[in-house]
Amino acid sequence: MNNQSTVEMFLDGFETILTDATSTGRRLTRDEIESRRVLGARAAQAGLGWRTLVRAHLVASRAGRPRAADPDSVLTVVEQAVDAFADGYEHAQRLVIRKEEAARREFIDDLLHGRGDPGRLAARSERFGLRLSRAHAVAVVEGPEKYDETDPVPRQVADELFARFENRRILFTTKDGRMVCIAPADQDDVLTHFAKLAYAATGQAQAAIGRPRPGTIGIGHSYEEALNALDVAQRMGLDEPVLRAAELLVFPVLARDRQALVDLVRNTVGPLEQARGGARPLLDTLTAYFDSGCVAAVTARRLSLSVRALTYRLDRIHTLTGSDPTDPGHRYTLQTAVIGARLLDWPTRPLHTAGTSP
Template identity: 40%
Template sequence: MALDRIAAAASSDAGGVDPALLGDFLPAVVAATAGGRRLRKRELEACAASGRLAAVRGVALRALVDLYLSAAWRLWRDVPEVAAGDAERVRGAALAVLRAADDGVAALVEGFQLARADVIRLQESVKHDVMEALLAGGQQAIEATGPAADIGLTLSGPVAVLVVRRPAGFGGPDTAAAPGRLERALQGRHGDAQPLTLIRSGDLVCVFAAPDAAAVQSVRDVVTRELDEQTRSARDGRSWRGAVSSPRIGAAAVRTSHDEARYALDLADRLALEQPVVDARDLTIYRVLLQDLPAVHDLVRSTLTPLTRARGGAGHLIETLDAYYATGCVATETAARLNLSVRAVTYRLARVAELIGRDPADPAERLTLHAAVTAARLLDWPATAFD
């Protein structure tokens, strides 16, 4: 019986999978059929070992199973019991081959799955170590350049960091699979994204290649779609917010990008921005505004303190000013945004002008007032008092 020929043909059926992965499966099936028995323990262990080897080599499970099943049905035609032509012996041989194939493939798949789980755990461990080294910065980040390349993240070009946060955090039963699903989606839609995605301290952190603005926008779009699908409910709406850093080159810059994305998230929360994923570069003006806190405190106090004398406090007037500037100083759009009448908006704007002695609509006053209102929102004033 030409077992090598059968193995080669089965390999062709399975798309060229190495026939050596059959091991001693074919001789074992022949012996089991001749003896009217099932595969023995050591023969099943050999199948499991072949499954583990295939997993380590990266062979697809479908192709591996195809190799074994093709080998089994090709073998069946050549076993002596079938060649003898006796109907009873043919039926017995068929049952023996099918049972051996069933047992052998079951052992094969078990070995493959166990080894695959070990490979995945090892990859996750490596990814975790690389991420921690990159976020540590300095020499640790530089030393992680090689391991990062091994798992597909090239740090020799521009790289950005995206951080996503939700009140319930990530990592629970409903979001534990989010990193893997997001990586697969990014690889499928934008091949050069090369993402490294993990859950860290409850946040979803994604480090990805950002060669141009289109790559960054693609990642933002995919993240929005995937996370909405996984976490959004009709009752609660979007339950997460993300921020993406400016692209930077080199492993040592990943920590800076991570810190920038987290800070942008904080700013987006304070400003109640509507975008699901904000770009840190779009918030640069707010970062500049907050760099000199004593000066910002003086700006808010000197400009807006009179509003605290209004009935109900300053909150509703600051909210009106913020919406007014956000809509380009159009009272009708401000009213629509705040669910107020236009008359109520104009009354509030007049009250602001009366209290602070500055006309919110006057171009000469607009920059100072807009900056003061924005700073008040960022610092949660007047609910939070300044030192």
């Protein structure tokens, strides 16, 4: 069956209605209008384009109108018929779009969380622009607010992303209020540009890029790495606009044995809670000191202190903890404990041993 005959299927009865209605000057009956709606819905379900269908109606109107018919009467009948046809077409198309969106959302959820049969996921992926036989990496953007795919910011980012990488096999979506982009592992430029677009659109977004991973399960792992990188950035106060999970591997390593990390923090910097202002000021002093390369003058400027005041704080830390920040032999343990404290959000949150709720 060729395309022309396919289109004509959805004009069934139109010429008869046109001839009968224009010869008497009447309006379409309820049954005639309903028949147009039904055919419009079927045309949408068959995937026919609206322009093609409108053109077919106009051609049929020109060919099938009675010669003696009043032009106004012909136009009135065509208007009613096409309007009813459009009503059915649009209604069915909305249903198709909803089903497509639901299928796409289900696919994305299964993909990012590693659910479902890998073979079935791979088969579904082609439909949504991915080829899962390749390795992929995932970038996640945390903006100043939560987003849905229909919001202006994600739409702007998606439009600009696909305008530049029109022929790439990439997927853009939102998940839990964040923007997400999946791209083949050898196309890091896509994810980097995605991060730049998101930052430009929001002014303060932070992106994290997971490591490239093969297969369907690998995408879920890359996604989790990106989420973990954003979490680490929040806890550690990292404000770089683009984070790479591969460069932050030390943090999940430290956090992997939570009980050991809790013990390290409690035993190494826990005594700082005995200070008059609590642990926070001295912990911040250690953070600035290590971030400054253990250079007192630079640290003092960062903290808006005199070098003498900084030296007093470092001496106080030594007294309370028994570890001297200026001693290279003590620095590694102290710095690791400071990193651990930030990962555990201590002292804002109390330290808990294994088996207890945070």
